[in-house]
Amino acid sequence: MESIYIKFKEVAVKHQSRPIVYWRKNRHWHHIHYKDLLLLVDYLAENLSAQGIKQGDRVSILSENRPEWLISDLAINKLGAVSVPIHTTANQPLIEYILNDSASGFLFVSEACLIKYESFLVLLKERKPDLKIALFDDSYVLKTDWQKNYPSIILYSSLIKKTSVDDPVVNELASIVYTSGTTGEPKGVMLSNKNFIHDALASTERIPVMPSDKFLSFLPLSHVLERTAGSYIPILSGASIAYAESIKNLPENLREVKPTIIISVPRIFEKMQEKIFAKIQLKGHWAKKLFFWSLRQKPGTPGKRIADILIYRKIRKLFGGHLRFAMSGGACINVKVLKFFKNVGVKIAEGYGLTETSPVSCTNSLENNKIGTVGPAINGVMVKIDSDKEILIKGENLMMGYWQKEDKTREAINEDGWLKTGDLGFLDYEGYLTVIGRKKDIIVTNNGKNIFPERIESLLNLSTAINQSLIVGHKKDSLSALIVPDLEAISQKYSGVKVDLQKLIEDEIVKVNEQLMAHEVIKKFHLLDRPFTIENEELTPTLKIRRHHIEAKYGGVIDGLYR
Template sequence: MSHTQTLIENRPPSVAALFLERVAATPDAEAYRYPVPRTSGEGPDAWKSLSWAQTAERVNAIAAGLIELGVRPEERVALASSTRVEWILADLGILCAGAATTTIYPQTNADESAYILSDSQSRVLIAENAEQVAKAVEKRAELPELTRVVAVDATGVETDDFVISLAELESRGAARLEKDPELIKERVSAITKDQLATLIYTSGTTGRPKGVRLPHDSWSYMAKAIAATGLVTGDDVQYLWLPLAHVFGKVLTSGQIEVGHVTAVDGRVDKIIENLPVVQPTYMAAVPRIFEKVYNGVAAKARAGGGAKYKIFQWAAGVAREYAKVTQDNFRRTGTASAPFGLRTKHGIADKLVYAKIREAFGGRLRACVSGSAALAPDIGYFFSGAGIHILEGYGLTESSAASFVNPGEAYRTGTVGKPLPGTEVRIADDGEILLRGPGIMQGYHNLPEKTAEVLEADGWFHTGDIGELSDDGYLRITDRKKDLIKTSGGKYIAPAEVEGRFKAICPYVSNILVHGADRNYCTALIALDEAALTAWAAENGLEGKSYAEIVATPAAVEMVDGYVQQLNEGLQRWQTIKKFRLLPRDLDVEHGEITPSLKLKRPVVERAYKHLIDEMYEGAREA
């Protein structure tokens, strides 16, 4: 048995225990950085730091404050907030009190928030601000279990017996700890590995969200397994902006506690570009949409710089892809990422002209990015790889505590999600479905035994609903969602995600694309464009000052997109080609429920909303 295996098998029962170990080991080391928004003037925000000891002081006060409010082990405390340092402090406080965190996205409306609070029987809600507090107060009559709301930012919040501020909770906790200094240590040492730690409601693409029950052991295992991959070290600086209500964001906090590196936390997506040069992270995790946006932004900038600049960019992008493919292939065969002299020379020139600027935009110190939550188009992955931004794709689900697979450092392979984490088993079923087993797998869906039985076998194998294939040396490639595979009326199977990914790598203006063709005799697409890129294009084409909806209605815009669709079709099998498409009158968004807060497309919602456009594309199709 390897040393790694032993480490993972002899893990403590909870991340709360790992947290206390971390604080004892490196009390004075920097743990978190967070922005303090400027009240006046221009310029970037100032950043403040917390050491592990300072973090523990606040975490212990929150934990003791919750105990003071009567929260007992395994009882649920809900957290409705965007990503900020207080989210992490509150989550650790809940865990150290022996309670369990229920996560709620801040974008969730009052009805769905009330459903989650009620289904989880949450006793306390920690809410980010006045807007989040208002949702709970509005639904208070429907929530008899909810005894308190704690406001992180109490600006504009009326406090009373029911609503208190986080500062008040912490001061009550601190007073309790003065009387009972061993309280938190005792609570943490009483936690067992099977005790519920987190209840994450999946923003299901259909129906009510389901609460996924993850025990303390899942996070302790994830922390140890992430450390065992060797991908992160104590010297790293992580930039964390992902929604922490999502399992992908949450797992990053466990790995950090085990390894002890610095994490800079700021969930404001519109601040990413401004923050990267300030934070200068060595690694960060993101979803594919972010890399697509950066790629489209770089392409649009080059195009705006005139024909010659755009030609140079296109040449450099081609060199990057070729270089990435050759070096990855050579690494796989020989163990060194080498390239022939001619290609190295071209790559060196392209680096000075294009790639160096891209790396600077990411802060200049980025060793690797981890991408998950949806498939990254391989062409975009190869582009960044060749430009020196190494994107390690990973794979996992809420039901598997997020990280079941990740690409191994230098040996990463674009287009795959890498190898299983130490301690996780994988099997491919006869129909191609990926099955997983290991300590990261959920205990089941909260209050839904029938739904649990549909996906979780008695011997622990979990049915992911994804289709994939394993290489001889253990790399997993996801080919599609089992339920998203479409079969044309001609009997051909098509993986829409593959066609959509290719289009995103070809068309720099696309934001979202949905390929349709189930039980039809040809494929069609609904395409939403990126507003910023489209506006720039419109200005160059005599359509300045027009709104998004007006631009996409013009023949010129349709013709422009048609050119990219033709280019896409050249590389596809005949039955995969897009015969017709429609441009949507606006981009898809979270508010309309068309994409999840982690930026995944909700196909059924989009297909329902734009049924008239889909029907129009198939009118008279019987003759086609």
Template sequence: MREYSVPVLVDVPASANLTDTVFQRAEQEPGAIVLRRKVGDDWTAVTAREFRDQVAAVAKGLIAAGVGPGDRVALMSRTRYEWTLVDYAIWSAGAVSVPIYETSSGDQVKWIVSDSGAKAIFVELGSHEETVREVLPELDGLEHVWCIESGAVDELAASGGEVADETLEERRSGPGTADLATIIYTSGTTGRPKGCRITHDNLLFTARNVANGPLELLFTVQDRAVLLFLPLAHVFARMIQIVLIETGTVLAHTPNMKNVAPDLQAFKPTFLLGVPRVFEKVYNGAEQKAVAGGKGKIFHAAADTAIAWSRAEASGGAGLGLKLKHALFDKLVYGKLREATGGNLSAAVSGGSALGDRLGHFFRGVGIEIFEGWGLTETSAPSTVNLPGANKIGTVGKPFPGVTVAIADDGEILVKGRHVFNGYWNNEEATAEVIDPDGWFHTGDIGELDADGYLKITGRKKEILVTAAGKNVAPAPMEDAIRAHPLVSQAMVVGDDRPFVAAIVTLDPEALEQWKASNGRESATLAELSADPAIVAEVQKAVDDANKAVSKAEQIKKFVILDIDITEESGHLTPTLKVKRNIVMRDFAKHIDELYG
């Protein structure tokens, strides 16, 4: 078994918990700006003391409402200032937070609230409150429903005036590293979500070792600031939130994905957190805008130059000719792309799925370096991440300090470290299935470690397809390659027990609007476009590109383009945009059978 370890960089004392930094910084740097809150069109500064005072007030309100030490409090909201405020207030009351995606259905809310035994829930919007009220009769233990948009946070803060400071401090400082901080439910791609028990140590150990280790340079630049738009209910954004609070990096939020572009220009972040789909859309949008403006050739030449320059820099440096071309396109193209993100952005962190070599090199060539990492909810988000100055594009980096990664004989990635969760809530049987007697967490992902300790993900163990001819096929790399095409929304490779590998593809509605305008097909329906020879030819190009990376036996022989998109709303994607394979296989069985007709 091949393994690679990185020594611990920062220890965390047993008495520490996640609220310490908030309360200590308020005393040490009371005027330091730690967050910015959007009020109207303006970004209002929130100082360390102001944030601490608001956290303390809401925590006192929770105590006055009867929330006790260790009680679970759910939080269902989009990414916004109050998410962070309430999260830290729950911890300051000595309680445990349970995030719920704002897109969750009534059944999903009922399961998470009932399974976690939540005593109270914060919801953001009236529609969220309606969802909770619908299932409230079946939730015997739920005593409070507080709606953020209805002013419940301010009311709760005002209601705790009788709670003494000493009582709050006793509650706040009571939990130590071994105590439960949050229960985060998995996305549920293969069944009912499981609650991951995440301790204060899991989160603090990870945050401090990442921030002082591989990503230290991102948190030491002048006027550092981050705009969060990914769901804080997901462990990835949640961990970054904690890193930002721990490092004093200015944090802001945008709850609406449609506002990301203008908010980036107004807020001017120094680095960004994203998933591959976000970076794909940035690239595709820039490409389509250039083509529509008659500058497609210039853009494609600039993109090829950025990629070539990045590859050359990774292998000894670009030659004079390439440097001159790169400098020219920096003025014509790259500078405008950077300006679209606010002008200060030079780095980003990507996770969730594979970014792909081409995008990684493109953005580095443009001047925005993306550091890809990897992890799961069970590992408190990251287990590996690439490093500034040692970014090996195409990998998910090396273990961060205090983590050991190993590759089992069957290719499964195993992990050890203090960032590994302490088991599934109310499900010891499932816990025993993933943590072996030697303490290794079995991730379910398949991968490879190179000689320098960099990890490459090659598939998901449960998603490996075995064709009728006995060929093992990892679908994820091919799916990622197909999804990189601007017209493609989703792709799912099939072929289990079938004679050959095939794929289901859906089209991106936003990209189609631009395509229709550029091709004189404004009135065409999605059903018509899914069978349009020009569209089919474009998808065939994406499939051909994906096939280049695999053996002949693994190549996609046929595909079908659906006349609908598969989305979270349709029930086919998780909130983190992972495909629910079993649901897609069930709902589109007829289409799959026709591929093999």
């Protein structure tokens, strides 16, 4: 049986002198080579073993993306233990739930998370005296009373000291990944070594990754999309990873790192397009005319080549100027966004999957990229459509089941081994999958019309005046919208001019309504004074709307729209 660690070691020996990870500290980028990171993994594994960690034990990681996250994950894997990632945006009850449900006896924590959750971690240590906590950063602990008050706290630096190195232990179960979910109690998805390895290697068969590639990692490693596509794919390909400081610093980090590959979610691309168009609106008449002229040029024409020199290259430089391709997953991306970036020379391959499928199940290739689809199934994976249009998946990437929830596993996977995804879609004659929406998110109006709100929200969110939106109207006569205006973009566009915000958004909705069928038209809307956030449990870590949570939160506002 193979493990992620064993596959990684094979690559590390082959590419030992190549950089594997980059990170920014004190305004400078640092890096470490494959051979040195392998040593740190081996030392950490042996020192964790000395702490009592053995095959099958669960070890949690609460940290932002950084080299120590990867090193810890691989060391846990080498011991045959099970890694349990926790989102850095998780609330305290969720963190405690995950630690208790997984029975994690060891927890890695970064300095940022220690500061954020300090009082909670103190309380947690009192409630769970046997829980061992290891801190990635020494400086904060040494300058505070943490170690004096809690001598059982372990410094990460003490766990990577040179020691003898033993052979790896292989365990079937590699990780328990808790789905934040858009509804209900979190479920621990059990993913095996085989799941991760197959998914990573089959994905690179569809879109090859080379040792010369450099990934910029900014989605949370606690999410399985970044874990597989942004971590395991590069390290099993001999490529390198640069860890972004934060989403906020993403534009700067893109320019500095100059990645060849990024893994992202639709909202990032949508916001980038919005900002490009917002900047164009601030330009003079001729600059605007030139920009929109450039978008009309046909491939292979002299006009296209001129447009590339004058316009497109500047847009590509926003991604660092060396991007080979970007991968989009986590949700469906607006076709208009894909066409815009394709037009300016930014290749985006859209894929599809779930945490339960490790996650990649389908993806477009760069050569045969059908915009509007998520591509055909990768090797070793089968996709079919059920009688009610639900997407079913079966294959080597399918989870082992839900941790300690056999009833939920039986509900999710039918007797023939097909996972019921909860998504609706269809396959074309070439096997390319189109996803049309979540089954549970369908809005059924009083006149019996079925409406997929994601498509309408995606159109609204393309407006530079709109930051976020939520469509409502289940069992109502018409649709309404909760709108979060983009006040920053509006103030830039109308600098020094008094704006009637209500009228401005109303005009934007009229434009969207012109693209919709009669039963999809938005009749009313309400402006919200703050954005949907992960911290307020309104978004998932990959920026998907937690629809039912928001509807419950703003129930009074929504009712008011139908009075």
